Amino acid sequence: MHRIIVLDSIAQEGLDILDAEPGVEYDVRTGLKGEELRQALSEYDGAILRSGVKITPESVAGNTRLKAIVRAGVGTDNIDKPAATRQGIVVMNTPTGNTVSTAEHAFALMMSLSRNIAAANQSLVEGRWDRKLYMGSQLAGKTLGIVGMGRIGREVASRAKAFEMRVVGYDPFLTEEQAMKLGIEYAATVDDLLPQIDYLTVHTPLTPETTNLVSKANLDKLKPGVRLINAARGGIYDEEALLEGLESGKIGGVALDVFPNEPCIDSPLFGRPNVICTPHLGASTEEAQTQVAVEGIHLLINFLKTGEIRHAVNVAALDPKTLADMKGFLNVAHRLGVLLAQWHGSGISSVSLNYRGEIASKSTQLLTSAFCAGLLENALEEEVNVINAEVLLRDRGIDLVAQQHHEMGSFTSSMTVEVSGADRTVKASGALLGHNMPRLVMLDDHRLESYLDGKLLIFTHADVPGIIGRVGTVFGQHNVNIGQMAVGRAGGKPGGRAVGVLNLDGVPSQAALDEVQAIEAIDHVCVIELPPADQLPAWLQN
Ligand SMILES: NC(=O)c1ccc[n+]([C@@H]2O[C@H](COP(=O)([O-])OP(=O)(O)OC[C@H]3O[C@@H](n4cnc5c(N)ncnc54)[C@H](O)[C@@H]3O)[C@@H](O)[C@H]2O)c1
Numbered sequence: 001m002h003r004i005i006v007l008d009s010i011a012q013e014g015l016d017i018l019d020a021e022p023g024v025e026y027d028v029r030t031g032l033k034g035e036e037l038r039q040a041l042s043e044y045d046g047a048i049l050r051s052g053v054k055i056t057p058e059s060v061a062g063n064t065r066l067k068a069i070v071r072a073g074v075g076t077d078n079i080d081k082p083a084a085t086r087q088g089i090v091v092m093n094t095p096t097g098n099t100v101s102t103a104e105h106a107f108a109l110m111m112s113l114s115r116n117i118a119a120a121n122q123s124l125v126e127g128r129w130d131r132k133l134y135m136g137s138q139l140a141g142k143t144l145g146i147v148g149m150g151r152i153g154r155e156v157a158s159r160a161k162a163f164e165m166r167v168v169g170y171d172p173f174l175t176e177e178q179a180m181k182l183g184i185e186y187a188a189t190v191d192d193l194l195p196q197i198d199y200l201t202v203h204t205p206l207t208p209e210t211t212n213l214v215s216k217a218n219l220d221k222l223k224p225g226v227r228l229i230n231a232a233r234g235g236i237y238d239e240e241a242l243l244e245g246l247e248s249g250k251i252g253g254v255a256l257d258v259f260p261n262e263p264c265i266d267s268p269l270f271g272r273p274n275v276i277c278t279p280h281l282g283a284s285t286e287e288a289q290t291q292v293a294v295e296g297i298h299l300l301i302n303f304l305k306t307g308e309i310r311h312a313v314n315v316a317a318l319d320p321k322t323l324a325d326m327k328g329f330l331n332v333a334h335r336l337g338v339l340l341a342q343w344h345g346s347g348i349s350s351v352s353l354n355y356r357g358e359i360a361s362k363s364t365q366l367l368t369s370a371f372c373a374g375l376l377e378n379a380l381e382e383e384v385n386v387i388n389a390e391v392l393l394r395d396r397g398i399d400l401v402a403q404q405h406h407e408m409g410s411f412t413s414s415m416t417v418e419v420s421g422a423d424r425t426v427k428a429s430g431a432l433l434g435h436n437m438p439r440l441v442m443l444d445d446h447r448l449e450s451y452l453d454g455k456l457l458i459f460t461h462a463d464v465p466g467i468i469g470r471v472g473t474v475f476g477q478h479n480v481n482i483g484q485m486a487v488g489r490a491g492g493k494p495g496g497r498a499v500g501v502l503n504l505d506g507v508p509s510q511a512a513l514d515e516v517q518a519i520e521a522i523d524h525v526c527v528i529e530l531p532p533a534d535q536l537p538a539w540l541q542n
C-alpha cells in the first residue's frame, strides 16, 4: 500500500483520483510545520503540496520512507531541494497547469493598475463618486517590458500584443530570432529594456540575478510614471525601492501578487495609492487548480507504482519504457558498484565510468547513479538510491567522470568502471546476458565471465598449474560448495597474473580463507557479497 500525504488544499478532482486508485491510501493534513511536519512525512511514501508548506532540511531529516514530493504548481522554492536530493527524494512539479491563469492574473493586475479599478471600487464602497480622481491610461500603444520569457512570460506577451502594446522581452535564453517569431522586440540586457518601457512585468524564478531587479540603484533607469507588476516571486522588486519610487512619483503604480515572506498581511505598500496587492492568487482559478492537482496526483501515483519520473527538478526524467528498457543494465551498474566498493576497500577518491556500445546512447546518467548507489550503499547509514547517490558521492569529495563510446567492444553493450584512491586502482567491466543476467566480464586487466551475484571469492595469483585444484580442495575440506567458477588471465596471455572468481554457496570460515591465502602462488584473497540473483535494490523494484 502506497501512502500519500496531502499537505495543502488541492482541488477535489485530485483527491477523487486518489479515492479511486487501488493500492493507495491518503490523508489530508494541512497546516503542518516543524517537528509535526517531520514526523508526518516519515509515515508516507509521497507528499503533494502547494506554496503554503515549507519543506526544510529538518522536515526530511532522517526520513527513510518518503520517496517523492510533488509541487502542485510551478515554483519549488518552498522545498529545500538539496536536502530532499540527499535524502533520496524526487521533487517534481506541474510546470504548465497554471501558466494561463497566472498570465491572466498578471494581465488583470496591469489593467487594474492602468484603470484604477481597485481604488475606484473602494471609493464607491465608501460613498464617493470620484470620476476625476481616477483618470486612467490606455494600454494600446504603450510599451510592456517582460523579464522572463518562459511559459508565463510568453502568454503575457501574446495577450499584450492583442491589446496593441509594443512588447520588449529579456530572458537569457531568448534569441533575437525567437523574439522576432514571437512578434516582440528583443532586449540584450535588463538595462537595455528598463528605459524603454511604460509597464514592467517579471516572470522569472527568484534567483541571485533576479533578486532586486528593480532596486534603489536602478530607479533612475526607469521612465517616469512606469507601472510595475510582479506575479512571479516576492523579492524580484526591492520593496524599499518601490516605496521610494512611489513617494517620488518616479513609479506610477505597483501591483504585487507575491511577497518576500508569505503569508504577508502587513506591508507599508498595502493601502497606498496606486498600489494593488493580491495574496498570491496567480494560480488560484478552478481550471488551474484542477489541472495541477490532477497532474500532480498522477505524477505521484505513477512514480510510486511504476518508477516513472516526469517533471523532476532534482533528477533526470525517467519514463516507464526507458526504465523497463534499462532495468537489466541498471542492475549491472548497481552490482558493479557493490563489487568495486569491496574489491577496492576504503579510501576511494575517484571514479571513472566508460560506457561502450549501444548502452552509450541511453541514459548513462542514470546508470552512473545506479553504480554510485551500489558503491555507497553499504558504507552509509542513510538510504542510498539513484536520486541521492551522485550527490552523496560528490559530498564525500569523490571525483566522478563518465564517458560514452558508441562503437561496440566485445559486447553489444558494456560498462567499465575504474575506482581509485589510497594508492590503489581497481577496475571492473560488466555486461548483460539476455535481459536479466548481469555478468562480470573483466576484473582489473583479467578477462573472464563470472556471475555477479551472491558470495564471491576472488583471488589473484600467478598463472601456474594446480591453483584451482588446490583452492577447490580447501573449500571441499571446509564444506563450502562452489556453485560456479571463472578464471581470467591478465591480457589474456598464459604465464602472467591471473584471477579466479568463485561463486560460493556459503561464507567461508577464516580458517578456509587462511588456507587459500597460504597457497604460495596466491597473493590476494577477498570475499565479496553481492545481492542474490533475484534481488533488486528497492528503487529498481517497480
Ligand atoms: N503568482 C503565482 O501564483 C504564480 C503562478 C505560477 C508561477 N509563478 C512563478 O512565475 C515564475 C515563472 O513561471 P513560468 O511557469 O513561466 O516558468 P518558466 O520556467 O517557464 O520561465 C521562467 C523563465 O525565466 C527565465 N529567467 C531565469 N533567470 C532569468 C533572469 N535572470 N533574467 C531573465 N529571465 C530569467 C528563464 O530563462 C525562463 O525562461 C516562477 O517563479 C513561478 O514560480 C507564480
Ligand SMILES: O=C(O)[C@H](O)COP(=O)(O)O
Pocket (backbone or CB within 6 Å): 050, 051, 052, 072, 073, 074, 075, 076, 098, 280, 282, 283, 284
Ligand atoms: O509557483 C506557482 O505555481 C505559484 O506560485 C502558485 O502557487 P500556489 O500553488 O501556492 O498557488
